[in-house]
Every structure is written in C-alpha cells, then in structure tokens.
Amino acid sequence: MELRTRLKIDQFLARLESAPQRLLMLDYDGTVAPFREQRDQAYPYPDIAAILQEIMGQGQTRVVIVSGRDVNELSAQLGVQPIPELWGLYGMQRRRPNGVVETARVEQSYVDALSDAEGWLGYQQLRKIAEVKTGGIAAHWRGLTEKTTEEIRARVYLGWRPIAERSGLQLLEFDGGVEIRVPGSDKGDVVRMLLAEEGGRVASAYLGDDASDESAFRAIGDRGLSVLVRPQWRETAARLWLKPPEEVSDFLTKWLSACRKNKSKGDAPAMAVNV
Numbered sequence: 173m174e175l176r177t178r179l180k181i182d183q184f185l186a187r188l189e190s191a192p193q194r195l196l197m198l199d200y201d202g203t204v205a206p207f208r209e210q211r212d213q214a215y216p217y218p219d220i221a222a223i224l225q226e227i228m229g230q231g232q233t234r235v236v237i238v239s240g241r242d243v244n245e246l247s248a249q250l251g252v253q254p255i256p257e258l259w260g261l262y263g264m265q266r267r268r269p270n271g272v273v274e275t276a277r278v279e280q281s282y283v284d285a286l287s288d289a290e291g292w293l294g295y296q297q298l299r300k301i302a303e304v305k306t307g308g309i310a311a312h313w314r315g316l317t318e319k320t321t322e323e324i325r326a327r328v329y330l331g332w333r334p335i336a337e338r339s340g341l342q343l344l345e346f347d348g349g350v351e352i353r354v355p356g357s358d359k360g361d362v363v364r365m366l367l368a369e370e371g372g373r374v375a376s377a378y379l380g381d382d383a384s385d386e387s388a389f390r391a392i393g394d395r396g397l398s399v400l401v402r403p404q405w406r407e408t409a410a411r412l413w414l415k416p417p418e419e420v421s422d423f424l425t426k427w428l429s430a431c432r433k434n435k436s437k438g439d440a441p442a443m444a445v446n447v
Contacts, residue, residue: 191375199380200239209315217417243267263357285339292331308353360387
C-alpha cells in the first residue's frame with residue numbers, strides 16, 4: 173500500500189474514531205467476494221465476512237451492501253448475521269435489516285423489451301450465459317477466452333443494441349459482461365439517498381471495483397471516502413485504491429478498531445458515574 177494511501181486512510185480513521193454516525197457501503201462481487209465463473213459460488217472472503225460481522229456487532233456502523241445482484245441472492249450468499257441492509261439491482265431493490273424487501277415497479281413497455289432481449293439470447297443459443305432478474309438481463313462471459321468473449325459480445329450487442337435504442341433500456345458494461353436494464357436508478361442514487369438519511373455528521377465510505385461503482389464514487393464526492401478495490405489500477409473517480417482481499421481486510425480491521433476506541437471513550441464517563 174502506498175504511503176499516500178496510508179496517510180489518507182489514517183486521516184479518515186481519525187475522523188471515524190470520533191464520528192457520531194458511521195456509514196460503510198460496499199459493492200459485493202469483486203469487493204466483498206471474489207469473482208467466480210459460477211456466480212452461486214461467489215462467497216465472501218472469509219476474513220472480510222468475519223470483520224463485517226464484528227463491525228455490525230459494535231452497533232456503531234450502518235453497513236450496507238450495494239450490488240447489481242438480486243437481494244435474495246445476496247442474503248443467501250453473504251454469510252453475515254444478522255443480514256445487513258442490502259440494495260440490489262443497482263438500486264431497484266432494497267432489503268431492510270428487518271427482512272422487508274421493496275422492489276421498484278417496472279413499466280410494461282420495459283418488461284416487453286426485456287422479453288425481446290431474452291428471446292434474442294435464445295435465438296443465439298446464449299441462454300446459458302444469461303442472468304435474468306427484475307428490470308434487467310445480464311450476459312456473462314467471465315472466464316472465456318478473449319476470442320470467444322469478443323464473438324459472444326458481438327452477437328449479444330447485435331440484438332440488444334437496437335432493442336435498447338427503440339425501448340429506452342440501458343446497456344451497462346461491467347467486468348465480465350454486459351447488462352440491458354431499465355433506466356433510472358444506479359449505485360450513485362443509492363449513495364445519495366443513504367447520505368441524506370444519515371445527515372451531515374456521518375463518516376462514510378464506499379468500496380467498489382466495477383464501472384457500475386463509478387456513479388457511487390462520484391456521488392460520495394468529498395462527503396466520504398471512495399475506494400477502488402481491484403488487483404490492478406484503472407482510471408477511476410475513487411480517491412483511493414486497495415487490492416483485495418488483504419488490503420481491504422486491513423482497512424476494515426482499522427474501521428473496527430476505530431469503532432472500539434470510540435465505544436471505549438463513550439463507556440468511560442458512564443463507568444465513572446457508576447463508581
């Protein structure tokens with residue numbers, strides 16, 4: 173980890189230690205969990221899951237997972253108890269800590285267009301790479317050769333681009349595929365909503381790896397810490413870069429330590445009164 177990165181983290185942690193409110197927002201795939209060709213096998217890095225559970229146990233941090241996945245998929249794979257707040261489908265879904273799931277309504281015209289997009293994959297015999305979900309369909313090609321990836325990508329775009337143009341659906345590239353989805357919500361919208369809910373005194377951070385996380389990095393701006401999580405650097409709006417899983421685990425361990433220090437300071441006056 174570069175010295176400049178360490179200094180920025182130390183500055184943030186100093187603020188975190190004394191903050192009255194804390195908000196920790198994380199992407200899932202590539203950040204909390206490693207990428208897997210079999211998406212149902214993408215469980216969190218063991219250390220990261222354990223640290224997140226400890227952070228939640230301190231009761232001083234609102235932990236939120238923000239993902240393109242369906243929240244039901246996330247809750248089954250996360251392995252953290254109690255399950256934290258989850259935002260899925262790039263903000264179309266919200267699972268509150270009490271288990272209540274809210275899903276935005278999708279207009280019928282978009283439903284029909286998505287049906288056409290799914291039909292195109294069937295026509296191209298590409299259903300096996302499809303992830304069909306509310307408000308979108310993702311085509312995955314992670315793990316395939318470069319030649320095969322380019323061939324499949326061209327076939328997907330051949331049908332999906334005209335569907336998107338006539339229907340108003342969006343095409344969103346991510347690391348390992350592309351998604352055709354309803355317009356409107358994105359991860360940046362989620363971040364803005366969460367910051368508004370917490371108010372001005374919250375110490376916040378957003379950690380993510382993908383192009384879809386860029387809107388979240390821009391949304392948090394100078395109101396918190398934006399962290400790119402990737403093995404290799406790329407151009408980004410994030411202010412810091414950490415490599416998974418070790419550097420992410422180290423950052424979260426320091427977050428946990430800051431919470432414990434704050435709790436210890438908060439407990440001290442109460443103990444004095446009870447003597």
